[in-house]
Each structure stands twice: as C-alpha cells, then as structure tokens.
Amino acid sequence: xxxxxxxSRQSQVTVGSVPSDQVRAESTERYALSxxxxxxxxxxxxxxxxxxxxxxGIHLFVAKNEPPNESRTYTIVLGSFFAGAIVAAVMxxxxxxxxxxMRRFRPLFTVGVLLLCVWEVITSGFRMLPLPYFPSxxxxxxxxxxxxxxxxxxxxxxxxxxxxxxxxxxxAGLVTGVCIGWSGPARYWGMPLLKVVGPxxxxxxxxxxxxxxxxxxxxxxxxxxxxxxxxxxMLTASGISNTRASYLDVARTLxxxxxxxVFRIAIPAALPSIFVGLFMxxxxxxxxxxxxxxxxxxxxxxxxxxxxxxxxxxGKVYAALVIMAVFFSTIMTLLFKLRDRVLVxxxxxxxx
Amino acid sequence: MVASSxxxxxxxxxxxxxxxxxxxxxVLETISISLExxxxxxxxxxxxxxxxxxxxxxxxxxxxxxxELLVDEEPISGPSAERGLVFQDPNLFPWLTVRRNIEAGLAxxxxxxxxxxxxxxxMRLVGLEAFAxxxxxxxxxxxxxxxxxxxxxxxxxxxxxxxxxxxxxxAFTRMRMQDEVLRLWQNRRTTMLLVTHDIDEAIxxxxxxxxxxxxxxxxxxxxxxxxxxxxxxxSSDFLSLRSEILELLHFAGNRTSEVTA
Ligand SMILES: Nc1ncnc2c1ncn2[C@@H]1O[C@H](COP(=O)(O)OP(=O)(O)OP(=O)(O)O)[C@@H](O)[C@H]1O
Ligand SMILES: [Mg+2]
Numbered sequence: 001x002x003x004x005x006x007x008s009r010q011s012q013v014t015v016g017s018v019p020s021d022q023v024r025a026e027s028t029e030r031y032a033l034s035x036x037x038x039x040x041x042x043x044x045x046x047x048x049x050x051x052x053x054x055x056x057g058i059h060l061f062v063a064k065n066e067p068p069n070e071s072r073t074y075t076i077v078l079g080s081f082f083a084g085a086i087v088a089a090v091m092x093x094x095x096x097x098x099x100x101x102m103r104r105f106r107p108l109f110t111v112g113v114l115l116l117c118v119w120e121v122i123t124s125g126f127r128m129l130p131l132p133y134f135p136s137x138x139x140x141x142x143x144x145x146x147x148x149x150x151x152x153x154x155x156x157x158x159x160x161x162x163x164x165x166x167x168x169x170x171x172a173g174l175v176t177g178v179c180i181g182w183s184g185p186a187r188y189w190g191m192p193l194l195k196v197v198g199p200x201x202x203x204x205x206x207x208x209x210x211x212x213x214x215x216x217x218x219x220x221x222x223x224x225x226x227x228x229x230x231x232x233x234m235l236t237a238s239g240i241s242n243t244r245a246s247y248l249d250v251a252r253t254l255x256x257x258x259x260x261x262v263f264r265i266a267i268p269a270a271l272p273s274i275f276v277g278l279f280m281x282x283x284x285x286x287x288x289x290x291x292x293x294x295x296x297x298x299x300x301x302x303x304x305x306x307x308x309x310x311x312x313x314x315g316k317v318y319a320a321l322v323i324m325a326v327f328f329s330t331i332m333t334l335l336f337k338l339r340d341r342v343l344v345x346x347x348x349x350x351x352x
Numbered sequence: 353m354v355a356s357s358x359x360x361x362x363x364x365x366x367x368x369x370x371x372x373x374x375x376x377x378x379v380l381e382t383i384s385i386s387l388e389x390x391x392x393x394x395x396x397x398x399x400x401x402x403x404x405x406x407x408x409x410x411x412x413x414x415x416x417x418x419x420e421l422l423v424d425e426e427p428i429s430g431p432s433a434e435r436g437l438v439f440q441d442p443n444l445f446p447w448l449t450v451r452r453n454i455e456a457g458l459a460x461x462x463x464x465x466x467x468x469x470x471x472x473x474x475m476r477l478v479g480l481e482a483f484a485x486x487x488x489x490x491x492x493x494x495x496x497x498x499x500x501x502x503x504x505x506x507x508x509x510x511x512x513x514x515x516x517x518x519x520x521x522x523a524f525t526r527m528r529m530q531d532e533v534l535r536l537w538q539n540r541r542t543t544m545l546l547v548t549h550d551i552d553e554a555i556x557x558x559x560x561x562x563x564x565x566x567x568x569x570x571x572x573x574x575x576x577x578x579x580x581x582x583x584x585x586x587s588s589d590f591l592s593l594r595s596e597i598l599e600l601l602h603f604a605g606n607r608t609s610e611v612t613a
Contacts, residue, residue: 246443253411254507255433256460264459268447345447345487 045089048106051113052082058117059138062125066138073145074138081113135315140322143315151304155323158289158300161217162331165224166285170278173229177236177277181270182262187237194233202227202284203291210296220292227288228281235277239270272346275339282335286328301327355389355543356424356434356510358410363419365405366568378568379405383419385562385571390541392534394554396601397564397572403547404440406569407513410545411437423511433461436509438517440547442496444488450499451475451484457507467506474502477532479525493520498529505536512537514546518553530557534581551597555590556583563601573600 056078063071092099116137122128123136135143144151179186180194202223213219243266251265267274293302301324308316363383366376380402387393395403408414410421412431421428423435444453455471458464475481478498488496497520504512514533518526530553537544548554554561555577563572575597579589 244443246439246441247445249408249413249431250437250439250443250445250503251456251460252413252431253433253435253437254457254460254503255431260460264456265445268445271447345489347487347489349446349489 044106045092048102048109048113049082049085049089051110051117052078052085055113055117055120056082058125059120062120065124065127066136067142070136070138070142073142077141085109132312132314135318139315140318143313144319144322147316147319151301151319151323154299154301154304154320155327158293158302158327161220161293161297161300162224162285162289165221165289166228166282168221169225169228169281169285170232172225173232173277173281174236174274176229177233177274178240178262178267180233181237181240182266187241190237194230194237198230198234202288206292206295216292216296216298220289220297223292224285224288227284231280231284232274232277235273235280236270239273239277240266242273243269272343272350275343278335278339279332282332290324354510355541357389358385358387358511358543358545359422359425360385360410361420361422363406363409363416363421365402365409365414365416380409380416381568381570383569383571385574387543387545389543391560392537392544392546392558394558394561395545395547395564396549396551396554396561397569398566401564401567402569403564404515407437407515407545407547410511410513411435413437433457433507434509435511435513436504436507437513438500438504438515440515440519442488442493442500444491444496444499444503446488449485449487450480450491453488453499454502454506457503461507470506474506477505477536478502478529494522494525497521501529501533508540509542511543511545514544516547516549519549526553533557538581551594551601552585555579555593555597556585561597575600 056075059071059074059078063075066074088098088102092102119137123134124138176190176194180190181187205223205226209219209223210216213222247265247269248261251261256265289300290302290305293300294306297303301320305317305320305324308314308320360383363380364378365380366378369375369377383406385393395406397403405414409416410428412428412435428435445456448456451471452459454474455464455468458467458471472481475484478501480495480498480502483491483495488499491499497517501514501517517533518529521529533544534557536542546554546557558577561575561577563575564570565572577593579587579593584590
C-alpha cells in the first residue's frame with residue numbers, strides 16, 4: 001500500500017514530466033533574461049528593430065549607386081522586415097511563445113541584419129568588389145523576384161530528384177546494411193565489396209553513368225542513391241553487428257524467432273547508428289545532386305547556377321545559392337525532427 | 353500450466369583463459385542436480401563460481417563441454433520460452449517503454465493480441481502501473497529489476513531461472529516481492545532455480561539450498577529445508593537453521609575462500 005503510494009507520487013514528479021515539459025523548461029531557462037535585459041528591458045526589445053532601421057538608413061544612403069528598381073524592391077524588403085520587427089517586439093508582451101522565440105533569435109537576427117549592411121556598404125556603397133561578380137544584396141533580391149518562376153521550377157525539380165535518389169539509396173542501404181550486419185556469409189562477401197566500391201565518390205561514376213543510362217535524370221537519381229547507399233550501409237551494418245548480445249539473449253529466452261531478433265531487437269538497437277548514416281548520406285546526396293545537375297541534368301538548382309553563370313548573371317547565381325541554402329537546411333531540419341521522434345528513448349541518456 | 357523436471361548430469365563448462373587464449377579454465381565441474389517438477393531450489397556460492405554460467409546452460413544460451421542437461425527427460429537444444437531466465441542485469445530494451453518491455457515476452461511468441469489483458473496484471477504485480485509509459489532510462493535499479501521479472505513471468509515458463517532477481521531492492525520491497533514470487537510459484541507450480549547471495553531469502557523461499565564451491569564450481573552441499581510454509585522469518589526453527597547454514601558456509605569458506613552471503 002505504502003509502496004504503491006510512494007511510486008505513484010514519484011511518477012508524477014519524474015516520469016510524467018520528463019519527455020516534454022522538463023526539456024521545454026530547460027530551453028526557456030537557457031534563453032532566460034540576461035543581466036542586461038533585466039536592467040534595460042526596452043533596450044533589449046528594440047535591438048532588432050533598431051538594427052533594421054539602421055540597415056534601412058544605410059540602404060537609402062547608398063541607393064543612388066543602385067539601379068532604381070533594385071533599390072525600390074530592397075527598400076520594401078527592409079521596410080517590411082523593420083515593420084515585422086516592431087510588430088513582434090510589441091506582440092511578444094502578450095504572446096509568451098513568441099517571447100521565448102524572440103529571446104532566442106534576437107542576437108542571430110541582429111548580427112544577420114548587420115552583415116547585410118556590411119555587404120551593401122562594400123558593394124553598392126564603396127564599390128570595393130568588382131562587378132558583375134559581386135552584386136549588392138538589392139541586386140540579388142531583385143534577381144530572385146524577377147526570375148521567381150524559373151527558380152521555383154528548378155527547386156521543384158531538385159526536390160523530386162533529391163528525394164527519389166535519397167529514398168532509393170536509403171532503402172537499398174538499409175537492406176544491405178542489415179544483411180551485412182546480421183549474417184556471416186553476407187558480411188564475408190559484402191564487406192570487401194563495400195570497402196572497395198564504397199569510398200569512390202559517386203560523382204566519379206558520372207562518365208560511366210552517362211554511357212549506360214538512357215536518361216540523364218535516371219542516371220542522376222542512381223548516382224545520388226549510390227552516394228547515400230554507402231554511408232547508410234556502413235553505419236547500419238556496424239549498428240546491427242554491435243547490438244548488445246544480452247538483448248538478443250533476453251529475447252531468445254522469451255521465445256523470439258530470427259525475424260523478431262532482427263526486426264524488433266537488432267534494428268531498434270542499431271537506430272542511433274543508422275541515423276548517423278542517414279545524416280551522412282543526406283550530405284553526400286546534396287553534393288551529388290548539385291554536381292549531377294550542373295554536368296548532365298538540364299533542370300534543377302545546380303543547373304540554374306551554372307546556366308546563370310554562363311550568362312554572367314551573378315545576381316541569379318547568388319539568388320539560387322540562397323534558395324539552395326534554405327532548401328537543404330529545411331530538409332536537414334526535417335531529418336533532425338524525425339530523429340528526435342524516433343529516438344525519444346535516448347533523451348537523457350546522451351547529450352541531446 | 354504444468355511444471356517441468358530438470359536433470360543435470362556431470363555438467364562441466366570451461367572458458368578460454370583471459371590471459372592465454374589457448375588454454376581453457378574450468379568454471380563448472382561435475383555438476384549433477386535433479387529438480388523435481390514444481391520444486392524451488394536456491395543456488396548459493398561465492399562470486400565467480402559459475403552460477404550465472406549454470407543458468408545460461410539451462411536456458412540453452414550456452415552449451416556444456418561435458419555432461420548433459422535434460423528437461424522432462426529431453427536434452428536441452430536451445431533457448432525456449434518454456435525456460436524463462438531473469439538475468440543478473442535487468443537488460444531492459446531501452447527503446448521500449450515499461451509496458452512494451454513487459455509485453456515483449458508475448459510479442460516475441462506472437463501471442464500479444466490474445467493475451468494483452470495479462471500485461472496489466474503483471475504490471476500491478478510488480479507495482480509499476482504508474483510507470484507504464486516511462487523508458488527504462490528513467491527507472492531506478494530496483495524498478496528495472498522488477499520489470500525484468502514481470503517480462504519473464506508473463507510467458508508462464510515451466511522452468512524459471514532467477515539470477516539474483518531481487519538483489520537491487522530495498523529490504524521492504526524485497527520481502528514483498530519474495531512473497532509475490534512464492535505466490536506465483538504456488539499457483540502455477542513452476543519449477544524454479546534461484547541464485548541468491550542472501551541466506552535468509554534462500555531459507556525463506558526454497559525447498560533445498562545448493563551450495564557451490566569456489567571456482568571451478570562444484571556442489572559443496574545440498575541442504576533440504578523442511579520448514580512448513582508459509583514460513584516465519586523470526587521463528588526459532590528458522591533462526592536455528594540459519595545459524596547452522598552460516599556455520600556451514602563459514603566452514604566451507606575456510607576451506608575454499610570467503611563466501612559472499
Ligand atoms: N563468456 C565468457 N567468456 C569467458 N569467461 C567467462 C564467460 N562467462 C563467464 N566467464 C567466467 O566464468 C566465471 C564464472 O562466471 P559467472 O558469471 O557464472 O559467475 P557467478 O557465479 O554468476 O558470479 P556472481 O555471483 O558474481 O554473479 C568467471 O570467472 C568469469 O570470468
Ligand atoms: Mg552471476
């Protein structure tokens with residue numbers, strides 16, 4: 001009786017709160033008010049709007065050196081950022097979620113806007129860098145807007161190609177990784193092949209891929225899959241073969257058959273390692289995607305960059321690079337989110 | 353559920369010596385025991401004498417170098433859900449919650465759908481309902497041991513091998529769990545082999561106590577416990593038996609080395 005009470009009370013304190021609340025509490029703590037913020041709460045609130053205003057001022061000052069349409073567009077962009085910053089600074093009083101977020105991102109935003117200022121000053125302001133290779137931020141924004149149709153199309157093509165290649169590589173890598181990690185004969189024959197073929201960068205196969213494949217798109221997907229396959233296989237195999245023997249022993253005394261041992265014990269136990277492979281594979285797939293698009297495939301962001309470069313339209317090159325950065329980091333973030341969901345059980349065991 | 357009988361005949365086991373891999377050092381020698389169906393026997397002996405090794409042999413996870421092991425007159429050929437083993441370390445699956453760890457026994461045999469109702473019962477038995485959705489990482493050592501116990505019990509094994517299953521529990525929970533294990537044993541008449549370092553636990557629980565010698569483990573003595581159940585830990589019979597056994601262990605300890613008890 002007494003025991004039961006003790007346990008249930010403990011559970012409320014520790015277990016109930018651990019998965020989400022405590023972590024959230026931790027993160028708010030990390031972005032809690034700094035000493036300065038406590039002393040000057042309004043000053044802290046104003047850092048982002050003030051830097052935005054500064055950027056706007058600098059821009060208007062150097063605008064005479066820029067083509068008028070570029071300048072106007074960039075004025076609108078900076079102006080709306082300034083307005084947004086003001087609105088957010090006011091709103092956060094009544095919106096705690098926004099407040100934590102603002103507190104967390106305030107230094108990043110401030111420095112980011114300052115960097116834009118520096119860029120504009122050394123390009124449009126003092127003309128320290130040669131044109132057309134180094135356009136001003138206003139020029140890049142203008143190219144992005146002018147060419148939005150083609151940029152959107154290229155992003156879409158890149159996304160389709162990337163996902164088809166990546167998923168193909170992941171599936172193939174998981175299958176071969178589990179086989180090599182679990183079965184002795186598969187390891188004997190698979191490992192040497194993996195060690196010899198795996199380290200060749202997928203892009204080195206481009207000449208061969210162009211010869212054998214009927215379409216550039218299919219060969220690009222195949223190359224991306226190959227680039228992903230190697231790290232996924234390696235890390236899946238090592239995760240599976242490092243499964244603690246005692247987990248397998250326990251399962252066997254519970255009456256598990258081979259299927260249960262592989263799918264319910266070895267694979268879950270290997271998941272942390274598998275995710276390392278998925279991340280490495282994702283990095284490799286970005287690289288292969290861009291290279292394949294710039295040499296063979298006639299669409300996608302990689303193609304767009306080299307096409308724009310051919311016309312010496314560097315504003316478009318940078319516009320595509322910015323989109324690429326956003327595009328790739330979004331996919332990376334999604335994979336992190338997936339990992340956080342699948343590996344919740346590790347929370348508290350490792351540095352999260 | 354009917355229990356099984358268990359026979360060990362001249363079982364010996366050796367492992368490669370850690371320093372010279374070519375020579376083998378014996379861990380168990382000429383172990384002969386016979387457990388009747390439904391008997392509860394304790395195994396006591398110094399650390400490193402091969403108790404866990406013996407349980408692994410009976411579970412079918414390892415094979416002996418010599419001798420034979422029989423369950424219901426049939427030789428043991430590998431692990432089976434009919435011979436449950438609670439390991440010395442809880443070895444919970446860290447990726448499963450407490451509930452899913454306890455369910456694992458049913459899931460491994462593919463009977464989870466039919467028997468899901470039992471999961472709650474076993475969670476209550478070990479007093480962990482409030483922790484059903486916690487991951488093992490958040491449990492104390494004693495709680496983890498109780499989950500491991502429930503995970504083995506849920507399969508209703510005919511032979512249950514327990515490797516210090518109550519070692520990490522506080523005295524109070526320990527006594528309660530001893531009674532729970534006894535109650536299960538009496539209801540199901542499972543054959544049980546219990547490794548323990550606690551003489552009181554051995555006397556309180558078992559029909560017989562087997563005392564092993566220092567490594568290589570051989571059977572030093574088998575002591576029948578003829579006390580009536582339920583036993584009273586403070587009765588004079590209990591206490592005199594206890595001091596008798598301690599004296600015996602002390603004597604054995606002088607000849608071999610210290611016995612952890
Ligand atoms: N897989 C193995 N390989 C090599 N040696 C082993 C192996 N397993 C056990 N041993 C050795 O066998 C001996 C007995 O081990 P065992 O775990 O059975 O002891 P124990 O009686 O359970 O001890 P304790 O009471 O400390 O748990 C030890 O000396 C150990 O080093
Ligand atoms: Mg042991």
